[in-house]
Every structure is written in structure tokens, then in C-alpha cells.
Amino acid sequence: MAAAFFESRFQPVASFELFVRHLPPERRYLIAAGLEQALDFLESVCLSPEEIDFLRAHPSFKHVGPAFFDYLASLRFTGEVWAVPEGTPVFALEPLLRITAPIIEAQLVETFLLTTITFQTSIASKAARIVDAAQGRDVVEFGARRAHGPEAGVLAARAAYLSGLAGTSNVEAGFRFAIPTLGTMAHSFVMAMPDELEAFRRYCQVFPETSVLLVDTYDTLAAVDKIIAAGLKPQGIRLDSGDLVELSRAVRNKLDRAGLSSTRIFASGDLDETKIASLIRKGAAIDAFGVGTALATSSDAPALSGVYKLVEVKEGSQKSYHAKFSQDKMNYPGTKQIFRFANAGGHYSHDLVACAGEKCPDTEPLLTCVMKDGRRTDRSPTLPQIQNRFRQQLQRIPERYRDLSSADTYPVQFSGELKRLLERVRSQVMPEERVTR
């Protein structure tokens, strides 16, 4: 498409919006995430000489002149970006990101932006549900080994952390993003050592303040008895199999009777928000949860219907508005703003998606300008700042809009001006396919 735009000298400024078409049935809201990596990419994107040689030699480009490849060699992203801050709850059809740039630049970055933002958003959204279910107990991300490759694991740890997790077992994510790293031993550590108690002893020696001992390799309660009899004082005990309600209560009893009431009980083993809620409801004595596969792959909703749609084109003083009308895939034309309304108690009541130029006093506009001329307008928030924003924002969304069992859907409305624009575009799009004003 870039070559076709270039060769036909069609290089207007275009605006694209990135949004999720509809929420999966397993989600009531999304948590925006991934903007930081999107902006990193936009500030640094360029093609290497090897990549350009590859394209030049590609049979598809046989009829494309050399000027296009010279253009690619100098290509940088020079556009403007508006975005919803990471950690913000968002809903279907609300733009998370708007790109305004020369059309080739705006088009070439589509795939990177979609995969980066919708993936991290899907993980952050899953994490928010899990954190909610844990009712204040710590949740640690354990999913690197089941993520979609090593890099996905690191990004999943980041996205999960911004939705309120306590940390990750992914050391690379700790190194790159300063996320707290928390670890425990694996079964292999216990199995490799001369015997189970020896494994516990050596681990506590090396990590006297942070040792979490995995006790289910052979017999959970017997392992706890050994720990107590040997006078070890681990920071935590991890249960990874069996009846976690019964076992956690029995282990808690044993620890308390031995004066180890500050030793915490961690649970893991294919957990998700439903299992965590059920464990807590049944009175499990669990202080913290390690969640892996379900979190790092958002396994019940592993993809979002994220799309990146052309909404506006400017050629000189001419501006045109664009929308797609094919079955079930309609979108609103023109650049937009989202206004979030709160009621007197501070809870959010609804969102209004409006044309970008509209004003809406006493509400919070969610999209702000984060990049101009290809450069960030401001320093990015830190992950703890994003986590704070997440916590403050989510608690203002009324409970009934967050719970899967509730039939109430958070109301997202569209402004009169936006609806009129849609109708104007729709009425003129066939046969003319666009409207100019």
C-alpha cells in the first residue's frame, strides 16, 4: 500500500484510530496498556539497508521505481499521537490511540501498534479481574514459560503489573521495567537435592529473608512438619497441587502452632480469577497467589478485536471523513474525544464519544496529545504511577459494571454531532464513497 500511495503521488495527512470493536463475553471492561512501547517504536522506527534491499529484491516490487526505496531509507515517523493513558478502563468502540501523519507513515505503523496495544491491553484487562478476585491479597505473575514466546512473557509481566499485581517471577521483566521480582523454588530443586529437607535448609541459608519453600513435591503436610521440626523460618510456603482449601488451612494451623505466624502461604497451580474467588469464598488460608498461564496468555480471551481505522484525510485545506459500512464492521468517521462523566459521589456514570473538537465542561477528556512531530510531548509516567491511575480509575467504575454475572453494561454514548457526521458520510458514501466539507 505504501508503494501504491507513493507511486501515485497520493500523500495526504491521514488520521487513524485504534479501538476494540467489541468486548469478548469474558470481559466487561478493558485496561489500556502498551502505549509506552508504541511510543518507543514511533520515536525510533526506521528501515535498515538490509531490510530495504530485501524489499527491493521482492518480486512484488518489480515495477516500483527507485525513488520509493530512497523514500523508505529516510522514513521516520513525524506525526501526532493522541492516546488514553495506560491504566485507564476503556470500553468497546472507544479510541485508545489516534495517529495523524502522512498517510504512508500512518499506514506502515498499523500492525506494530495493533499488536502492541491490543496484546498488552488484553493482559492488563485479565490481570485487573484477577487482582479484583484476590480482594487485596498479593498476586504475582508466574506465566513466562507459557507466554507466546520470551518477549511476550516480558510484556505480559509489564501489562499485568500495571493492573495492580505485586510483581513477577520474570527476572528479565524486572531488569527491563523495574518490576518487583519474586520467586520461589521449583520441584526440580527439591528433586535434585539429596533429600527434601536438605533442599529446604540450603534454600533458607542462601535466602534467609525471602525464602518461599515449595512443599508439594512428595507430601505437603509431611514437608511442613519437616520444616517446623528442623527449626527453619521460611518467609513463605508454596502449595502447587491438591485441595488448596484444606491444605492451606492445615498448613496455617501447623505454622501458627509452631510460632511461624509470619510465614505466608502462597498458592499456585493453574489458577485464574474464578478459582481464586472460589478459594477465598471457601475460606482458604492463602496470603498470596501465583498466576501463570491464564494471566500471561489471557487464556479465556486470548485476542481482542482490535482494529486501526482510517477516519479522516486532509489534503491541503480539504478535509474528508471516512468510515466503513460493511456488515457488522461499521465505525464512526472523524477524529474523536472520549468524555467520562462522574456522578456526585465520584463514581463514573457513563462515557460520551464525541467529535475531537467538541467541548464538554466538567468532564474528563480521556485522550491527550502524547506525541507531536514524532517526539513525545512529555515524559512518560512510571509503572507505579500507572498502577496508581489504574487503582483510582477502576474503583470509580461502579461494581455492577465490572462483574461478569451482572447484566448491566457501562453506558458508552455517542454525541449528536458524531451521529450527524456518520449519517452525512453514510448518505454520500454510495456511490461517491466519501464526503468533503
Place this chain on the structure above:
Amino acid sequence: MAAAFFESRFQPVASFELFVRHLPPERRYLIAAGLEQALDFLESVCLSPEEIDFLRAHPSFKHVGPAFFDYLASLRFTGEVWAVPEGTPVFALEPLLRITAPIIEAQLVETFLLTTITFQTSIASKAARIVDAAQGRDVVEFGARRAHGPEAGVLAARAAYLSGLAGTSNVEAGFRFAIPTLGTMAHSFVMAMPDELEAFRRYCQVFPETSVLLVDTYDTLAAVDKIIAAGLKPQGIRLDSGDLVELSRAVRNKLDRAGLSSTRIFASGDLDETKIASLIRKGAAIDAFGVGTALATSSDAPALSGVYKLVEVKEGSQKSYHAKFSQDKMNYPGTKQIFRFANAGGHYSHDLVACAGEKCPDTEPLLTCVMKDGRRTDRSPTLPQIQNRFRQQLQRIPERYRDLSSADTYPVQFSGELKRLLERVRSQVMPEERVTR
């Protein structure tokens, strides 16, 4: 764990095996994939000075002496690897990979190996089902935008290709892995241009031999009429919405009557193997399928129960065998080999998982030594070679073991020697937790 092994001077040679515990109900077989990236990693793994500084400053390592960090600075993988070649059908409990190395090295690479191999294996397995459903028609991977981040998209394109896809729309995957890249236009190209026909015309001008025109932006049949009336001769037409059976037949008729019988019809739009099979059954006139989300995320089974288990430890001349016996998570001890048996007609009848030293004449041993002393033993196969292996191997698995609707499960047996070893370890593991012979 590495620090605890090191500080307690416990550095035997350990063997770990990577396998999938059980197949998801949506899969009858898996296609091994990801070995190439695993071996790249093992040949190059090392820690940077910045990474070591990060660990040194980490509160968990407060009581770990400086010798450990010196050890980390010199750490390389020096071990041996046996593996099932990429493109091979495999089943639950069959080791895809066996690592034998000093225990710290073998342990540190666990997460990378698991995420790399189980992710690519899950995509290759999904791709095989989709290729099967397409009955010889081309399938192209379109999923980068919905993958779990940009790198996952590239690796998904690779894994899909080795299971018989025709190519990918991911240009980066084409650049890095020489996978054929095939593209079409997006709706935004049609929407941005002055009108639909102008968009088609310009695209055909730039790509006279490879133009695939997307015709559903406004009205599919009207778009095809425009193309014919304008005398354009696109290589293909892409349908992305609507009733693909009806539309494809109507479009085929129009094209044939206009003498464009060599113009192919591509279909896309949230396709998967079930939808493709149904389209073909209903007589859709579709020549090739573009599959995105379902393929690049293996959305119906987005994770496999891949694990990496300690099976053997050697200290000098002493060898011990290890297995885990906790509920539902049992595994066989000792290093293993998989023998695949064929019947007289050349079809595979069953697999036998045996101890590594066992012999089984006239069968194919699936695990071969691919790395010694941290270096590949041989040049890796190319992706087309892997694709060939995939095709040859899969057609030898009888149909009834591949079809989800069949109740027959491909038989995987365990040798008498392996079963006796398991019983020996089991009988001695409590209370001693290990057996030495």
C-alpha cells in the same frame, strides 16, 4: 535456585525433559516447532554486565557471595541436547527436547526453552489443522496484528509456515526467515483514495502481476463489476465479509464470464479450520484463505501444558533417577527415546516411549542429538525441508487419529523397562525421595 545450587556447591550434571502433559481437547496431535530458536539461544546465552549488576543489587541476593556473580559472568551453555525434529507430529508425554548439562545451566534455560518450544508448537499444531481443512487450497498467515506482541507475530508466522502454509503477510517474518510474503490491500487504501475504482486502478498499476483487490469496502458485487468494466486484470479478489459461499460463487461467475478465469478468489475474516471446512463443504468458490487471529494466537487452545522436568542426575559415577508423583502431575523418570512404529502400508501404528538406552530395530527413533558441548552437531534444516518433513510425517498418521470427531486416540505406549524404573523410583521416593543404581 542457581544461587542456592552454587552456594551449596551442588553442581552435578542433570538431565531435564520438555514435554506436554496432556493435549487440549481441541487437539489430537501436536507438531513440534521452535527448536531452531531454542538452539540459537543455547549457543549464545550469556549475561551482560548490566544484568549481573541488577542481580547483585537485588535484595534477594544480599547473602550471596561474589563468586556466584563471577560464575554468572562466565556462564555459557556447555551441555548436550537431544530433540525431535521440527515438523514432526508428537503426542502427550513424549519428550520434545532433552537437555543434559551442569545443573545450573540446565535450570537457567528452562523458561526460555518452554516458552519458545511450546508456543511455536501450539501455533504449528493449529496451522496443521487449518491446512488440513483447506484440502490443498493455499492458506496464508494474516495474524500479526492480533499476535501477542510483534515478536510473537514473527514467530507465529514461522511456526505456521512449517506446517504447510503458503506464506505470510508479515514482511518482517519474510525478511528474517525467507518465508514467502503475500499481501493484499486494506480497507483504508480503498477509503483513502478518491474513489474505489481509482484505488483498484492504481494498485494494479504498481503490482500488475500480484495485485489482490479487496472488494467488500462498500458493495462487493458492484466492486467486481467496476473492475471488469474498467478492464483491470487483478491476480486476485479478496472477500472479507458477508456470505462467503454466495459471494464467492457470484464473483466467480462474473469473473469467468468476463474472461478472468485466472483471477483467484481469496477469503478472509475471522476464519479458522471449522469455518474453512464448512465453506468448502457448501461449495464456496474460494481458491485461498487468509487466516489471522485464530492461527496467530491458537485462540481455541492458546496454551499447552508444557513442562520441563528433572529426570536424571549424575554426580561422578553415581546416577540417580527422578520423577514427580504429586496428584495428576506424575512423570516418568530417566532419559528417554521415542520409537515410532509403522505398519506394512507405511502408516504409523503407535509410538513407544522407552529408556534412552533401549534398542528397537526397524523403527524410527524420534530424538536425535542436535547439540554437544553447547554447539550444534549439524546444520539446521531449512524451513522448506521442515515443511517437507511435516507433510510426509503427517500423512502417515492415520486419518482417524487426526480428526477431532473421531474417538480413536493415537496409541502411545511405555516400555516395560521404563515402567519398571518408574516403579523402582516410586517405591523408594518416600521417604528417601530418590533411587540410585
